[in-house]
Amino acid sequence: MNVLIMGGTSGIGLGLAQHYWVQGARVAICGRHPGKVADLAWVRDPRISVHACDVADRAAVERMVHEFAAGGLDLLIVTAGQYADAAAIAQDRERALPVLHVNVGGLDNAFSAASAAMLPRGRGQLVAVASIAGLQRDYPTGSLYSASKRAAIAIADAYRKALAPFGIAVTVIVPGYVDTARLRELNQGDAGRKPFLMTEQDAVTRIAAAIACQHERCVFPWQLHALVRVFNCLPLFLKRLRKK
Numbered sequence: 699m700n701v702l703i704m705g706g707t708s709g710i711g712l713g714l715a716q717h718y719w720v721q722g723a724r725v726a727i728c729g730r731h732p733g734k735v736a737d738l739a740w741v742r743d744p745r746i747s748v749h750a751c752d753v754a755d756r757a758a759v760e761r762m763v764h765e766f767a768a769g770g771l772d773l774l775i776v777t778a779g780q781y782a783d784a785a786a787i788a789q790d791r792e793r794a795l796p797v798l799h800v801n802v803g804g805l806d807n808a809f810s811a812a813s814a815a816m817l818p819r820g821r822g823q824l825v826a827v828a829s830i831a832g833l834q835r836d837y838p839t840g841s842l843y844s845a846s847k848r849a850a851i852a853i854a855d856a857y858r859k860a861l862a863p864f865g866i867a868v869t870v871i872v873p874g875y876v877d878t879a880r881l882r883e884l885n886q887g888d889a890g891r892k893p894f895l896m897t898e899q900d901a902v903t904r905i906a907a908a909i910a911c912q913h914e915r916c917v918f919p920w921q922l923h924a925l926v927r928v929f930n931c932l933p934l935f936l937k938r939l940r941k942k
Contacts, residue, residue: 699723700770702763704753704808705778707734709878710827713902714775719746726766728753729778753778753804754796760811767815773909774812775825776805781843781884794842801846802853809857809868816866823867825909826854830874830922835930837937851915858914867912874922876901894919 701718705711707729715727719740727735728751735741735748751762753776763771780800782793809824816822832847834840851870858868875881875892882889889895896919908916917923929937 699772700766701773701775702726702728702766702771702812704728704751704759704774704776704804705827706775707732707748709777709880710873710876710898710901710905711775711777713898714777714905715746716740717902717906718773719743724769726762728762753808754799756803756807756810759804759807763808763811763815767812770819771812771815771822773823773825774808775827775909776808777827778804778808779827779829781880783843784841787842797842797846801843802849805850805853809853813857813861813866817864820865822865823869823909823912824854824857824861825869825871825905826850827871827873827905828854830872830917830926833872833917833923833926833930837934839938869909869913870915871905871908872915872917873901873905874919893925894922 699718699721701723703711703715703725706715706727712727712735715725719725724745726747726749727741728749730750730752732748732750740746741748749762751758753759778800780796782797786793805826812824828850829847831844832851834844836845836848851872854868854870861868875889875895877889877895877897881892885892904916904918
């Protein structure tokens with residue numbers, strides 16, 4: 699099995715890379731900072747390759763996919779993502795652009811290149827890791843991050859419809875809070891106050907199971923999913939009280 703992971707140098711992406719390596723797969727780990735995994739012994743296995751690639755750079759993604767897919771491409775997983783809260787964007791409006799370029803444009807870059815590589819073989823699977831924030835309905839003061847993840851879910855749904863006749867499956871993963879280093883960094887070193895927080899390993903196990911079953915959409919945990927449904931039913935004045 700040949701697996702390519704965009705955003706694989708940390709967090710869920712790195713956990714999934716190790717999961718598929720343990721299963722015996724050939725795995726390409728891509729990220730903007732490949733040096734982050736240089737000290738991991740298992741990454742030096744011949745079945746693992748690590749590449750510098752910015753998912754927002756369409757030409758670079760196309761080159762990366764073309765090179766790796768020469769040996770076959772069975773599974774693409776896109777975990778790369780960018781986050782900026784409302785306060786950061788208010789201070790510097792340029793902070794909004796990477797969220798758009800990575801979460802929306804980057805996903806399309808990866809899906810477009812990988813699907814082109816899979817079409818001649820008539821099989822393969824594309825996977826997008828979005829966020830449960832993307833299930834929030836839009837409202838006037840809603841966050842850019844939520845909007846970008848709604849777009850990611852929609853992109854996956856569109857690719858699924860277009861590629862189903864060609865034997866290519868598309869799965870979108872919609873997780874809640876996962877205790878990654880990035881989430882801790884965004885929360886002053888401790889993400890413990892996040893509701894229904896799960897470990898990286900638990901998230902990786904759930905995601906890998908959904909991929910294996912080729913589920914169209916996998917949302918977890920159910921408790922947070924239920925809260926989002928309740929939130930979507932609230933009147934606008936209450937939604938505006940939500941902290942970004």
